Amino acid sequence: MATTTTLPAADYNHNDHHDHGHKETFITKYVFTQDHKMIAKQFLITGIIMAFIALFLSILFRLQLAWPEKDFPILEVFLGKWAEGGRIKPEFFLALVTIHGTIMVFFVLTAGLSGTFSNLLIPLQIGARDMAAPFMNMLSYWFFFVACVVMLASFFVESGPASAGWTIYPPLSALPTAISGSGTGMTLWLISIGIFIASQVMGGINYISTILNMRTKGMSLWRMPLTIWALLFTAILGLLSFPVLVSAVVLLFFDRSMGTSFYLSDIIVQGQILAHEGGSPILFEHLFWFLGHPEVYIVILPSFGIVSEVISINSRKPIFGYHAMVYSLLGISVLSFLVWGHHMFVTGMSPFLGGVFMITTLIIAVPSAVKVFNYIATIWRGNIRFTPAMVFSIGMVSFFISGGITGLFVGNAAIDIQVHDTYFIVAHFHLVMGSAAIFGMLAGVYHWYPKMFGRMMNNRLGYLHFWITFVGAYFVFIPMHFMGIDGVPRRYYAFTSFEFMEKWLSVNVFITWSAIIAGLAQVAFAWNFFHSMKHGKLATQNPWGANTLEWTTPIERIHGNWPGELPTVHRWPYDYSKPGHSEDFIPQTVPYSETMSSNLPHDFEGNPEAEKIQREWEAQQLVVDEESK
Amino acid sequence: MNTHPENNIEDPARASAFKAKRFALWLFIIASFMIFASLSSGFIVYTAGGIDKGIKIILPKAFITSTVVIIASSITVHMALLATRKGESMKRKILLALSVLLGLGFFASQFHAWQVLVEQGAFFINNNASQSFIYVFTGFHLVHIFAGIIVLLFAFFRPLNKYSLSQNVYNMELSAMFWHFLDILWIYIYVFLLLNQ
Structure with a gap:
């Protein structure tokens, strides 16, 4: 039994198994x-x-x-x-x-x-x-x-x-x-x-x-x-x-x-005082x-x-x-x-x-x-x-x-x-x-x-x-x-x-x-x-191009929501049409390290390390641009 | 003591589920306190409606007995929690049984208080509803006490050896928390009525 060290995901599945048995009946489903x-x-x-x-x-x-x-x-x-x-x-x-x-x-x-x-x-x-x-x-x-x-x-x-x-x-x-x-x-x-x-x-x-x-x-x-x-x-x-x-x-x-x-108080119904x-x-x-x-x-x-x-x-x-x-x-x-x-x-x-x-x-x-x-x-x-x-x-x-x-x-x-x-x-x-x-x-x-x-x-x-x-x-x-x-x-x-x-x-x-x-x-x-x-027409995983976590789950809607590990969140849910990014949305699960071209100073909430990395990357980009000219 | 790994409370996922449950109990306590808060404000609004309103009687002595009994039961419940922590299951059982008895004693004492009220002429069906409110406050509280006694009975009959120590402690903590809430709630009600008598 590996439950003490497993990921929460496995633990959950274990519970699921434990509670419901192998097959879900019509009643339980x-x-x-x-x-x-x-x-x-x-x-x-x-x-x-x-x-x-x-x-x-x-x-x-x-x-x-x-x-x-x-x-x-x-x-x-x-x-x-x-x-x-x-x-x-x-x-x-x-x-x-x-x-x-x-x-x-x-x-x-x-x-x-x-x-x-x-x-x-x-x-x-x-x-x-x-x-x-x-x-x-x-x-x-x-x-x-x-x-x-x-x-x-x-x-x-x-x-x-x-x-x-x-x-x-x-x-x-x-x-x-x-x-x-x-x-x-x-x-x-x-x-x-x-x-x-x-x-x-x-x-x-x-x-x-x-x-x-x-x-x-x-x-x-x-x-x-x-x-x-x-x-x-x-x-x-x-x-x-x-x-x-x-x-x-x-x-x-x-x-x-x-x-x-x-x-x-003081109520008379049909001539009778209550x-x-x-x-x-x-x-x-x-x-x-x-x-x-x-x-x-x-x-x-x-x-x-x-x-x-x-x-x-x-x-x-x-x-x-x-x-x-x-x-x-x-x-x-x-x-x-x-x-x-x-x-x-x-x-x-x-x-x-x-x-x-x-x-x-x-x-x-x-x-x-x-x-x-x-x-x-x-x-x-x-x-x-x-x-x-x-x-x-x-x-x-x-x-x-x-x-x-x-x-x-x-x-x-x-x-x-x-x-x-x-x-x-x-x-x-x-x-x-x-x-x-x-x-x-x-x-x-x-x-x-x-x-x-x-x-x-x-x-x-x-x-x-x-x-x-x-x-x-x-x-x-x-x-x-x-x-x-x-x-x-x-x-x-x-x-x-x-x-x-x-x-x-x-x-x-x-x-x-x-x-x-x-x-x-x-x-x-x-x-x-x-x-x-x-x-209805079959839906794609993210039909509206939305950032929030529910659109990262599989279309099949499994019990437990995510098949593997739970997603990790790296940003707020409203990064739509962010300047510098190739697409007009960036899901919450995308880390800033994958969106270097669109990061803004305030994204890092004052984290000096992250700001430094970003500045270095930008400086490097400038050099690349110069060279390509 | 069974410390089966799957029941280990130190597992982070379980710890967070337990935290969520404790939090849920706090929320329930808030919700049920709102019932009494609204009854209090209802009482205040009603009593302000005229000089003939108000409790107008000396509250029965039995309420003091009730207070002593329920404080005693809180102490025994707390001792049962300590015993659970130390894994002394026999002592825990005795203390829980004692708490249940004290809870029943509180029930009896409140019924007695109602009898005294009736003898004093402060009936439930009353044109001065301030007096009816005494029954509503104590009645609502007794409903909660009833639930609390069931909680304590569940704790009493809990097959301890089927769970880990930390789970048992955790479970007992929740039961004790609920019971202490009922204790504090009664003191609130009693003080509120005393201030308005």
């Missing part, structure tokens, strides 16, 4: 797998399926908003009593918006996005064979899967799914008798989110401890790709904020089932938004990371302001814990406290603007390759700008009080964290598809998907700003019941048609995604 790449695919495919379900729900309630007086007999066929006579019931409408929000925020843009790319990219880009705790990683996926099943199961209970909005504010969520959705559906919601949090905490612990402990030789923190930085901060945010949701949800559970009064006294629903809002605000950054940070990487690669330029990018991620992460009050400007918060939250909120614009500026500066005069991943990244920056600008509006308490809970807010967050994060995720899928499946996706379908989705999303959300300024409240069922809202019906029809067309464009994506797995 595809179902209860501990390979991070397979777990990433599980997260991604589950996320995509959940996204399609949420998209379908949104089309259902968009139908109601556009044609509140019209019957769609087809709806009764598959919704049954929830759409008697082909018209969606008000209770079910609320359930639809609630579950749409919950699925999109938690299941698609949290687990589907950071779950996929943390699992895929962390070991591959830092040069590790797998996660720190592969078993826990597997549990993380299966907890997520169970959470999805429980959430969807609520569609099949008698009283319907939860309907208190994805923010489940009490008292609506705390009183099972309040609306039908607050019964069993709400209980299932709480159970599902409880399981989901367990999954996120297990995943997050794994991601952080892998990044900080298992980087390969030479991969110092400041040589990590920005994706890894972003995923690190995402995991830290999740680890600090999800436990807070546990407390909020458990107290809510006590109020619902045991009769405590943490959140409830015993609950002295609680405060505002307390729930504090606890919820202490999670809820970091949560929106958990959603957008991975997209930031993915887009940094994709834009740099496809502009063939180093990322502009690498350090500024990292510090702005850090700034956003820290500030995200100090701004939750801006969701609560209308709760009777003291104007002074409101002012404090307003200032912290507006300060977030600074790191966000740094990021946007750096993306644009990276593209500026780049040798741009408009791959599908690149166009989605540019789309992400576009959405982030147009949604971010309205963030300045709603961050101001004086304006927010006017537009609170209107379509202005809906438009704002769907652009800045919804569409932007989805586009970042899609960019990541198009970009790393060859790494996941060994094949390329179809570019034409990619462009078709991009343009229809991009235009469609703007057509959906831009008009909503105007509705919001007019004071049209969100989550209202029938626009025909209020005179001032009736004139917006025609706009709603336009929005719904845009949503349907943009939704149909996703079929192009689904086809492209699933069809290319078997029939």
Whole structure:
């Protein structure tokens, strides 16, 4: 037994052999797998399926908003009593918006996005064979899967799914008798989110401890790709904020089932005075938004990371302001814990406290603007390759700008009080964290598809998907700003019941048609995604000419990632189009000794020995040049 | 003591995997501390809501008993760690058994405290939820203690001779770390409640 002296590679293979036996069965390879790449695919495919379900729900309630007086007999066929006579019931409408929000925020843009790319990219880009705790990683996926099943199961209970909005504010969520959705559906919601949090905490612990402990030789923190930085901060945010949701949800559970009064006071239901006294629903809002605000950054940070990487690669330029990018991620992460009050400007918060939250909120614009500026500066005069991943990244920056600008509006308490809970807010967050994060995720899928499946996706379908989705999303959300300024409240069922809202019906029809067309464009994506797995063009090892470590692994995607020794890192990941080098990229594994013609003084980080060698080489080159003249 | 080479902790790859695991436990501790931090801030926000809010009673004496018991259990767990280091497996087993008993004693003492609270009229279902919070704090902590006792039982039944000494020490270090965290957490909760009583 030579294990004490072997290389880590051999040791790993030995473990592998030890754990799994000689042959991998279908179960160990595809179902209860501990390979991070397979777990990433599980997260991604589950996320995509959940996204399609949420998209379908949104089309259902968009139908109601556009044609509140019209019957769609087809709806009764598959919704049954929830759409008697082909018209969606008000209770079910609320359930639809609630579950749409919950699925999109938690299941698609949290687990589907950071779950996929943390699992895929962390070991591959830092040069590790797998996660720190592969078993826990597997549990993380299966907890997520169970959470999805429980959430969807609520569609099949008698009283319907939860309907208190994805923010489940009490008292609506705390009183099972309040609306039908607050019964069993709400209980299932709480159970599902409880399981989901367990999954996120297990995943997050794994991601952080892998990044900080298992980087390969030479991969110092400041040589990590920005994706890894972003995923690190995402995991830290999740680890600090999800436990807070546990407390909020458990107290809510006590109020619902045991009769405590943490959140409830002075309530009369159907003429009966309830015993609950002295609680405060505002307390729930504090606890919820202490999670809820970091949560929106958990959603957008991975997209930031993915887009940094994709834009740099496809502009063939180093990322502009690498350090500024990292510090702005850090700034956003820290500030995200100090701004939750801006969701609560209308709760009777003291104007002074409101002012404090307003200032912290507006300060977030600074790191966000740094990021946007750096993306644009990276593209500026780049040798741009408009791959599908690149166009989605540019789309992400576009959405982030147009949604971010309205963030300045709603961050101001004086304006927010006017537009609170209107379509202005809906438009704002769907652009800045919804569409932007989805586009970042899609960019990541198009970009790393060859790494996941060994094949390329179809570019034409990619462009078709991009343009229809991009235009469609703007057509959906831009008009909503105007509705919001007019004071049209969100989550209202029938626009025909209020005179001032009736004139917006025609706009709603336009929005719904845009949503349907943009939704149909996703079929192009689904086809492209699933069809290319078997029939796509075979990928080369490094199809995009990228520098990061994942493109040095074999196309076959072996368990353990690298067949021999782990790669050694010699440089940062953004040496694109470096003057003096023969190619327009230099992978991280190439030592400076092999790129003498392109080395710059600052590459050596003040190492006198290396600088001396470089100077000697340059002097020698001068002599060679002279002679050749 | 079995020092099979494949279990050797000095192997760099294994050492780094162990380091990662210890680090992961720290992260878990941070996550679970966040639950209590959020409950504390929830308590503060709630209690500031009116002069009729607040604990308004003298906390049961049983909490002092609990504190003594859990500090004692921390000491025995630490001694079990020392015994593991020296390879004294019998002494280690006795100390771990003692720790588990003390842990169960803590459980009993907390239940007793709840009884005292009920006798004082500070019910869980209460219009002054500051008092309900006492149950939530102690209840959440007891859930952790329950997990901690399971961890100690795992350590107790661990077949030591199947692993190397360094692995056993390492394993015991993690268990002890978790148990000390529960101890410190209880002191935090108790001090927090005392300051607000």
